[in-house]
Amino acid sequence: MAKTAKEWIKTPPFPTSHFVDSRIYTDETLFKEEQEKIFNKSWIIACHESELPGAYDYRTFSHPGGAPLIIVKGEDLKIRTFYNICPHRGNTLLYDPVGNAKRITCIFHAWMFDTKGNCVEISRSKQGYQDRYTCENASLREVRTEIGYGGFVWVNVDDNACTLKEYIGDSMSMLEEQLSMPLEVFHYHKAIVDTNYKLWHDTNSEFYHDYMHYFNRATGMMQPGYFDRKYTGYPNGHASVGSMEIKYDAYQGSKARSVGWPGLAPGGWVLIDIFPGMTFNLRTSVLRMDTAIPLGPNKLIIEFRGLGLKSDTPEQRAERIRDHNFIWGPFGRNLHEDLLGVYGQGKAMREGTDSKWVIHGREENSTIHDEVGMRHFYAEWSKKMNRPAFNPLGDNKLTQAA
Amino acid sequence: MREQVAELIYKSFLTLDDLDFAGYINLCHADFNYKIGAYSPEIRKQMTWLEESRDSMKLLFESLPKHNSDHSRLSRLGNVYLMNKESNGDWSALTFLQVFRTSLDGGASELFAIGKIKDTIREADGGLKLLNRDIQLETRMFGFGHHIPF
Numbered sequence: 001m002a003k004t005a006k007e008w009i010k011t012p013p014f015p016t017s018h019f020v021d022s023r024i025y026t027d028e029t030l031f032k033e034e035q036e037k038i039f040n041k042s043w044i045i046a047c048h049e050s051e052l053p054g055a056y057d058y059r060t061f062s063h064p065g066g067a068p069l070i071i072v073k074g075e076d077l078k079i080r081t082f083y084n085i086c087p088h089r090g091n092t093l094l095y096d097p098v099g100n101a102k103r104i105t106c107i108f109h110a111w112m113f114d115t116k117g118n119c120v121e122i123s124r125s126k127q128g129y130q131d132r133y134t135c136e137n138a139s140l141r142e143v144r145t146e147i148g149y150g151g152f153v154w155v156n157v158d159d160n161a162c163t164l165k166e167y168i169g170d171s172m173s174m175l176e177e178q179l180s181m182p183l184e185v186f187h188y189h190k191a192i193v194d195t196n197y198k199l200w201h202d203t204n205s206e207f208y209h210d211y212m213h214y215f216n217r218a219t220g221m222m223q224p225g226y227f228d229r230k231y232t233g234y235p236n237g238h239a240s241v242g243s244m245e246i247k248y249d250a251y252q253g254s255k256a257r258s259v260g261w262p263g264l265a266p267g268g269w270v271l272i273d274i275f276p277g278m279t280f281n282l283r284t285s286v287l288r289m290d291t292a293i294p295l296g297p298n299k300l301i302i303e304f305r306g307l308g309l310k311s312d313t314p315e316q317r318a319e320r321i322r323d324h325n326f327i328w329g330p331f332g333r334n335l336h337e338d339l340l341g342v343y344g345q346g347k348a349m350r351e352g353t354d355s356k357w358v359i360h361g362r363e364e365n366s367t368i369h370d371e372v373g374m375r376h377f378y379a380e381w382s383k384k385m386n387r388p389a390f391n392p393l394g395d396n397k398l399t400q401a402a
Numbered sequence: 403m404r405e406q407v408a409e410l411i412y413k414s415f416l417t418l419d420d421l422d423f424a425g426y427i428n429l430c431h432a433d434f435n436y437k438i439g440a441y442s443p444e445i446r447k448q449m450t451w452l453e454e455s456r457d458s459m460k461l462l463f464e465s466l467p468k469h470n471s472d473h474s475r476l477s478r479l480g481n482v483y484l485m486n487k488e489s490n491g492d493w494s495a496l497t498f499l500q501v502f503r504t505s506l507d508g509g510a511s512e513l514f515a516i517g518k519i520k521d522t523i524r525e526a527d528g529g530l531k532l533l534n535r536d537i538q539l540e541t542r543m544f545g546f547g548h549h550i551p552f
Contacts, residue, residue: 051445059444097444188445189542214468253461321450329451330544331438331551337470339546 009356010399017375018361020389021396025196025358026351030385030392031297038276038384040065041158043167045278045291047071048305049151050184052079056102056115060084060094062301063157064197064277064293069143070094070104071153074115079147081155082117082140093140104140117142150179150280150287150307171238174270177263178282186321187306189330193339195346197277197294198381200302203338204271204279204290205239205373208362212341215333218251220244220269229368237275237380239373243268246284251333254326259285259319262309273373275380286324298346304328304335407493407523408482410530415478418550423463430456431524431531438537438551440517452551462551471549476514477502478552492533493523499537501552515541515552 003010012019024030046061046069058072068084070093084093086106093104093113103120104113112121119138122129144156146164149172154164161167172179193200203209207229210216220226225244233239245267249256260266261282272280277292287307294300306328308320327334349355360378364370378389390396410429417425434456439449454462484496496518503514517539524533537552 098446185445186447187449188442188447189440189449191545191547192543193546212470214465251465253458253465322453325451330542330547331452331549333465333469333549336472336547336549340470340472343546 008354011396012357012359012361014359014361016388016390016398017379018371019357019359020378021392022349022355022358024381024389024392025199025345025349026297027392028297030387031294033385034276034294035065037386038381039063039294041156041161041384042276043146043154043156043161043164045152045274045289046081046145046155047153048183048185048289048307049079049147049153050182050307050310051098052153054100056100058094058099058101058104060097061155062293063155065157067143067157068092069155071145071155072101072104072115075102079145079153080115080117081143081145081153082113083143085141086111087119087138087140088122111138113140150175150289151183152289167236168238168274169235171234171236171240171274172272172280174240174242175272175280175282178261178270179280179287181262182310183287183307184310184312185305185307186317187304187324187329189304191302191304191339192295193300193302193343193346194298194350195300195342196297196349197292197300198377199342199345200290200292200300201273201277201279201377202374203342204281205273205377206369206371207241208369208371209338209341212337213334215251215254215327219246219248219254222250223247227367227369231366231368231370231373231376233372233376237377237384239273239376241271241368241373243270248284257284257319257323259316259323261285261287273377275377283327284323286320286328288324288328298350300342403487403493404485406530407485407495410523410532411480411482411495411497411519411521414532414535415480418552419475419477421550423460423466427456427460427463429532430459431526431533432456434459434532435534436551437535438539440539440542442542466549469549472546473506474548475504475506476548476550476552477504477511480519488522491525493521493530495519495521495523497521499552503548514548515539515544517541517552 047059051059052073055075061069070084071081073079091108110123114120117140119135146154210221229242248254269283279290281288289305291303306324360371360374362371366372382389436454438452441448479500480497482497486494499517501515502511504511520536522534523530
């Protein structure tokens, strides 16, 4: 029987760890707080080292906490990160997403900076500032940067944050060997979707939604070993999902993957979610990396990267590219479905729709259709926000024992 | 003959617009090759997003009903800029492509993608057929995307 208005808002019959209030996906105040308490305290992937092959190469990055960043390789080949903000009049320093700049020069008044963040020239400095303000005062704001876990460039805008190694802990152990050799990005694209970043990360944190993917049903769910894959939670909200042998040729038009990945069993698939919005997805021959960059509570940029081995022959690389794009490219079988799913959630949950609860209640001994991955995420979210995800604004009256 | 070459290109757009996949495949040569991609300035690399033969394109179309897809209509607008008869008798053409997406709910249209198409067209079976289609997109962001290529 369909529900009445009263029944619709009734607390789901689960422990409070097994559902969330959908306002965590839509509330503007909560989003601002997430930027401050989560994104500005977490290690975030800004790009991959292969995107900065030579000295003075740079990439720009919109940090999900809000700060625009420049990631630049110095003459000493060290990668550093700075705010992409001129300390003079607040102008954007580097406009293009990529380039090479021995000197970072602001187009407005030609103030110049080196790749270590030092100001090296203030135009007509003496005439205007005399000795009251010099290059010493005008350095760029540096952001902590570490390279690791497959050569990704991680940044943390909190000067007092723990190290990247402490942040990741043991969560990447399933891919330690597989990410130990130099990698190279061969695919990059972005999607902007009207949805919340957590909904995208949720999609990457549960496999129950394989019902949405015909490709995954045919090549995974119908195959032996699928229901044995297990979730493992780690401190700081990270989680991993164990492997199985995917039967790629069970989908018409697809074929068994001929190129594998060192250290990964044939047909293997390992997925690791890093809090708050990054996913390492190693599927037999290619590594996909998602980075979720929220623009607001219901607007999200997702950066998609595809990576192979730097040592690939042209034939191996071509095979990896084909494998990647067959399911994950902009016209791939799976990606469109995943994006459509979170777009639909964003549409149904936008403010004022009377969406109330989102349920994470499946318990299957932490195996593939268990929703423990999301529960693990929201436990960490609640801790960091100091707000329970089931009652984030403190105004929910639990209508039944939960 | 130039008019027939242009007409074949336009027919390829119309068949896809109408979801007449069999009609589209019928315009393709037995050795048809299809490629769509874009250059990413962010990673300084050319990306190939789909590479299909006539048979694999047919399979792609046939698999669509099994997938969850956005059902907005796509409309392809092409302008054939250049056309040339090659020394081997094939025709080459460069077409500027615009793709519009029209929502089912309300019917709002928006520009979805732009790019250029390089076609090679060959005479076969008493008519003209698409031998190669290479689409180089400028657009690299598609929102929640689409399953049907251009």
